[in-house]
Structure formats: C-alpha cells, structure tokens
Amino acid sequence: MLKCRDVVNTADQLLDGDMNHRQLLAIKMHLLMCSHCRRYVRQLRALLRAIPFMYKKASDTEVSKVMEHVHSHRDNYP
C-alpha cells in the first residue's frame, strides 16, 4: 500500500507520464482514497504549468539592446 509520502515522491513521474502499469495503478488507488494527495497532485500540476510564466517581461532597454545587436549583424541574415 502506497503512503502519502510515496505519492509525493513519485508525483513527478506521474505528471511526466513516466510510470509503468503497476505504479500507475497503485498511485490511482491511493488518489481515490486520499483527498490530501489529490490536492497535492492537482496543485503540483498547476505549479508546473505556471513556471514558464514566472519571469517578468524584459524592459524596453533590454529589448532594444537585443534588437540593436541583431540589426548590427544584418549582413549575416539568411
């Protein structure tokens, strides 16, 4: 029988779709009965979706610096 601790340890694999049938069955059985772990998995999934958006947008100065660099190499355009 899986413990909650095991669910937290393997939730990464679950969300990566990287589990064999037996592991998947065991974790699904646990999730059916444990609302804490259901919440953990749901919120971990949300966290992972949010990570790519955690950065601030670049400032105007940063953007123009990049664009100037790009334009100064105009000769190398494809």
Added chain:
Amino acid sequence: METDKLAQLRSGDPVLFAELVRDHHRALIALTVPIVGISEAEEVVQNAWLKAYQAIGSFAGKSAIRTWLGSIAINEAKMQLRQRKREWLFSDHSSEDPYTEDSLAQRFTGQGQWQHPPALWHLDSPESLLTGEQLAECLERLLTAMPDNQRCILEMRDASGLSFDEICSELTVSSANARVLLHRARTQLFKLVDHYEETGEC
C-alpha cells in the same frame, strides 16, 4: 502560436521578433546563469538572440518556442565556455537518500501520512499563480539561493520544456540523478507557494 503569426515571424518580422525578446529574454538569462555565471549570461543571451533571428525561418513550430530558444541559448553558453577554455562543472552528486531531504519531508508523520497537508490554492490561471508581487520577490530569492545544479535542471525542464534525454546529454548527468535534483527543486517551490497561499506571506 497562431499559424499566420508564426509565418510572419518566420519571415523575419522585426516587430514580432521584438515581442518574442520581451517575453522570453529573462527566462533565457535565468537558463544560462547556472552555466556561465551571472556576469556573462547577458552576452551569451545576446548572441543566442542573434542566432535565433538568423534561424527563425527554420523554426517549425513543433516544439514550444521557449524550448527552441532555450536549446539555442544553452548551445551558446557551452560555446562561450569552450572559447574561454573553461569547463562546466555540473555537480551531480546525490549520494544522500533522494527523498528524505526534500523540502516537504517535515510535512509527514513517521508513518508517511500527511501531518500538515497542502493548503487549498487559488488556481486562476498559470500566468497568475507565481506572479503576485510579494510572491514573485520570494520566488526570486528562493531561486537565487537554490543550488546551481537544481536550478539548472528546473530551468531546463520546467521553465524551458527540454526533454529529459536532452538534459541528460547536455549535462552528462544520469536520468536518475536529474530526476532527484528536479524533485528537490520542485518541492522547494511547492512549499513556498503553499505557505504563501496559506498565510498570505512568504
């Protein structure tokens, strides 16, 4: 990305490209800092943008644009190290038991049941979960303090969407160790957000 926008971008539209820079520049900096260090990350990313602009016509749109840009930036970072004849020392040791040390370890009873289960989070949109002003500050502190090897894998896998295969070959790290490091990084983030959602501070 919509098809007509992608076509326009691939034709080298500078306005759309500048938009791309605005959206992804900070993420690329964060991705390369663990490889070349903070003082050289900007130069590396500048060069990566140039490469990206020159190659944008070949971006097929099959992977996410962030992933495509991320691979270019990592390549540039490694090239920089080669030019400077520096070696990238990715520390891959995880001799300790992989899970007893993670940030959520204290939340369980000795029997492995939740003692302090997760709080209920407000899940409005992926864009908003981590961008609250106060949380964003704490998050930045957490990422800065995080060991380089954990940070590196988090940036590659979760922020840029690189595959484990690609990460393992870039870092010459075993997939088992990469997973342990990623797990540690993720649980630190989970703990931070959970505390913030529960108490309103971090």
